Amino acid sequence: MPTNRQIVLAELPQGRLGPEHFRQTEAAVPSPEDGQVLVKTRYVSLDAANRAWMQGATYRSALQAGDVMAGGSLAEVVESGAAHLKPGDLVFADTGWQDYAALNAKRLAAIPKMEPLTHLLSVYGVAGLTAYFGLLECGKPKAGETVVVSAAAGSVGSIVGQIAKIKGCRTVGVAGGEAKCALLKTELGFDEAVDYKGGNLRQALRAACPGGIDVYFDNTGGDILEACLFGMNVHGRIACCGAVSQYDGAAPAHGPRGIPGLIVTKRLHLTGFIVSDFDDQRSQALADLQAWVASGELKVREDVIEGLENLPAALIGLLAGENIGKRMVKV
Numbered sequence: 001m002p003t004n005r006q007i008v009l010a011e012l013p014q015g016r017l018g019p020e021h022f023r024q025t026e027a028a029v030p031s032p033e034d035g036q037v038l039v040k041t042r043y044v045s046l047d048a049a050n051r052a053w054m055q056g057a058t059y060r061s062a063l064q065a066g067d068v069m070a071g072g073s074l075a076e077v078v079e080s081g082a083a084h085l086k087p088g089d090l091v092f093a094d095t096g097w098q099d100y101a102a103l104n105a106k107r108l109a110a111i112p113k114m115e116p117l118t119h120l121l122s123v124y125g126v127a128g129l130t131a132y133f134g135l136l137e138c139g140k141p142k143a144g145e146t147v148v149v150s151a152a153a154g155s156v157g158s159i160v161g162q163i164a165k166i167k168g169c170r171t172v173g174v175a176g177g178e179a180k181c182a183l184l185k186t187e188l189g190f191d192e193a194v195d196y197k198g199g200n201l202r203q204a205l206r207a208a209c210p211g212g213i214d215v216y217f218d219n220t221g222g223d224i225l226e227a228c229l230f231g232m233n234v235h236g237r238i239a240c241c242g243a244v245s246q247y248d249g250a251a252p253a254h255g256p257r258g259i260p261g262l263i264v265t266k267r268l269h270l271t272g273f274i275v276s277d278f279d280d281q282r283s284q285a286l287a288d289l290q291a292w293v294a295s296g297e298l299k300v301r302e303d304v305i306e307g308l309e310n311l312p313a314a315l316i317g318l319l320a321g322e323n324i325g326k327r328m329v330k331v
Contacts, residue, residue: 007097030102039075048244069097122326131159138239138271143168145214155326226256301325
């Protein structure tokens with residue numbers, strides 16, 4: 001009889017997230033109740049938002065000590081009493097970090113199988129859709145404009161920059177370290193890359209964006225957001241996707257400076273969003289993403305780690321910037 005391995009949040013971190021904040025346990029495989037399906041986790045998605053959920057309520061309830069660690073995954077239906085789902089179907093589900101979960105069937109829909117399956121979590125999953133909608137619906141780039149994206153070698157940022165290029169924009173990525181910056185230009189087609197660890201960030205951005213910044217896609221908040229604000233053109237647009245620089249560790253000594261005056265004088269538009277805001281446009285987004293991947297215009301980078309037991313280390317590493325592209329764990 002199989003058991004259900006689970007990774008539990010042992011305690012809420014007060015500073016940086018570490019292995020001591022998790023523990024692995026085992027439980028019985030749940031029996032689905034009326035209206036539920038039993039799913040088996042195949043791949044767990046890792047995102048900076050996993051850390052934000054430990055800080056308090058966001059677009060989902062806050063995590064508490066003792067909870068199975070929350071997380072979305074690509075899962076396979078094992079048992080189903082629902083007409084629209086059958087054993088073997090794949091679903092994207094909020095399973096948490098465990099082998100099995102019993103979930104409300106009404107909230108699940110079968111998704112087409114494809115190879116590689118990992119693309120269902122990266123370019124055709126939340127990462128790709130977040131990049132697509134955040135840039136095109138919130139940033140509203142026009143051909144010839146300059147687009148800057150932070151965490152540009154990450155799961156969302158690497159796709160944002162490439163879509164901006166497809167739309168005829170000049171694209172500048174901000175990333176940590178020479179190796180990531182080189183990859184952005186040589187493999188992913190960015191026009192310029194700025195190493196935020198390399199010194200005076202505001203000066204480096206001015207050099208990379210001599211005509212100013214028209215669209216900034218913000219994955220980091222903090223000092224990078226501040227530096228980009230000072231480089232924005234009049235009527236510039238900022239798509240506010242995340243603030244990974246502020247999720248892990250002590251609270252920053254100050255927030256981005258100059259925001260009120262800059263927003264007013266430059267008439268900037270800052271738009272926060274989550275991907276579900278655009279569910280009614282999902283089919284078109286997926287069609288576009290699939291066409292760009294098929295044509296080779298959009299290259300997909302993925303970082304797949306094996307083993308449920310490695311989930312804590314994989315998340316800690318993601319927060320430290322270890323990954324290039326979408327990080328996930330094969331259970």
